Amino acid sequence: MRASVIYGAGDVRVEDLPAPTIQEPTDAVVRVTLACVCGSDLHPYHSMPASEQGVPMGHEAIGVVEEIGDDVTGVSVGDHVVVPFAYADNTCSVCRDGFQTACSHGGFFSGAQAEKLRVPQASGTLVQIPDDVDEALLPSLLTLSDVYLTGYHAAFMAKVQPGQTVTVIGDGAVGLSAVLAAKQMGAEKIILMGRHKDRTDLGREWGATDVVAERGEEGIAQVMELTGGEGSHVVLEAVGHMPAYEQSYGVVRPGGVISRVGVPQYEEAPVGFMSLFGKNVTLNGGPAPVRAYLEAAIPQVLDGTIEPGKVFDAEVSLDDVAEGYRLMDSREKIKVLVRP
């Protein structure tokens, strides 16, 4: 089968790989109908050392179940499904708490930018969608595999309340999704920190009341002014780099929450009296347990309450996946669909 494989920074190829098969009785094989490129795919695209050993790419997909192992229950061959970017048994106590990305029987996918994908722990992982969904809704359903529900996770962990001020740092697809989720939860003022007009325009459409293009001290000063000097009840950090973290504690209000879903490209960061502690700031977030949110989100897409698929502003065939990476890396496009 055809599959996207990265061999180093800037070097994404499409190759013929053996089609996946059932390896454990809890596995399923899914034929991918739609996949996409994630902002986090750009990290190896920037910095992976050149290697003879390629790494299959992609972790967001919707598709059709083609084969299931003997122990798989709850999903059947032929089912249309959303594939969450992390697999999990969805029965252990950590999963029951709603943190499926930390399931001890779970893990993270790679290899969804392909014709087929092996899904471990299929019973706990896959969630069915109707067979006869309007084609126009498929991109939005695909966002429930990762990007929209990652933005949602940020807002969920921050417990956004009606009437609050929420600052979203980052105008990538996750940041925009965080705007949409914060609006759904009733945020009154949503300040989007971003500098790409095509992106911040979608942010405004989804509920951003203010856009701050400046970064660093100047950006912090603008948010403080927009909040009457008090700062933001909630900061949703959708970048993962240290300057975004520094902006976060610069704009958060005393007693407020910084919720991170940008994968941190740092391990150590300020947390002491001068950053978090003195203001009683809460820091949380992490890899989104999208499985926990899927049952509630699918109907919202199907009934048109939300249309998170608007983050996709380009589509490539699987054979052209390298162009998809280039379009996102150059910021020419927000997020790129990949059709196998």
Next chain:
Amino acid sequence: MRASVIYGAGDVRVEDLPAPTIQEPTDAVVRVTLACVCGSDLHPYHSMPASEQGVPMGHEAIGVVEEIGDDVTGVSVGDHVVVPFAYADNTCSVCRDGFQTACSHGGFFSGAQAEKLRVPQASGTLVQIPDDVDEALLPSLLTLSDVYLTGYHAAFMAKVQPGQTVTVIGDGAVGLSAVLAAKQMGAEKIILMGRHKDRTDLGREWGATDVVAERGEEGIAQVMELTGGEGSHVVLEAVGHMPAYEQSYGVVRPGGVISRVGVPQYEEAPVGFMSLFGKNVTLNGGPAPVRAYLEAAIPQVLDGTIEPGKVFDAEVSLDDVAEGYRLMDSREKIKVLVRP
């Protein structure tokens, strides 16, 4: 008046200072009836460079209002009061959110180990207690000035739920108070990490179900074993040093909370994928807004629901305050009352 003044590490003296007077119309002067030595007083006692300029010490007190400024309302001369360790207007939006330690008109006291104390923002800060309280309850009421409600703040911010497992790091007076607060909130298993038997015995009396004397990797391994390998829903960190922080993220369960009330003696700390982010851990806490909790806590002391004054296992006169510091610094005593 007599007052405790520190001139450098290990050098606490009692001196005659001018009695405080009303400086702002929002001030009150309180005659101190009971004060004490705080674990945080030991930081300068360890490390303050010798200085010709002394610093008045102490920030925990109960007393009687002796004088009030023209703008003070709600408290009168002669009222018996608890003095929270931070003053605040208690009317601004940050105070109304319950974060009085970050009030923009607020600040932190020093000089409570003395015969008298000037209290800024007296209307928002002081909370009355009955005039005729049983003498035996006074130490417990004094703990509402800081130590008990600091332990309570840790548990409050962590939103301890009935049935949860809570690990408390540190067997000082704040850690023990955190045990008591967690028990009040219904924690089922309370693991106290501490190595001083007199202290952990009080912890057991207050609700600790397990005591772990080991630190570092060995201590983490023991907590993991006690929690069936899953870790602790909540960690209350009452030390403030980096090894305690490292233990915290070592023992916290995925999706759990680390709530800190030990004043961090570090600014940077691990928060990335390998520490907090990967496990979706929440980090919070800060200086306790005891003012927010006083109205509810005073009746609990008066009716005997809690007896947090048990942390006091020694008493000195103000003239002997240096001995009080020595007793706490040497770990001979948990917490020392100072009677002016």
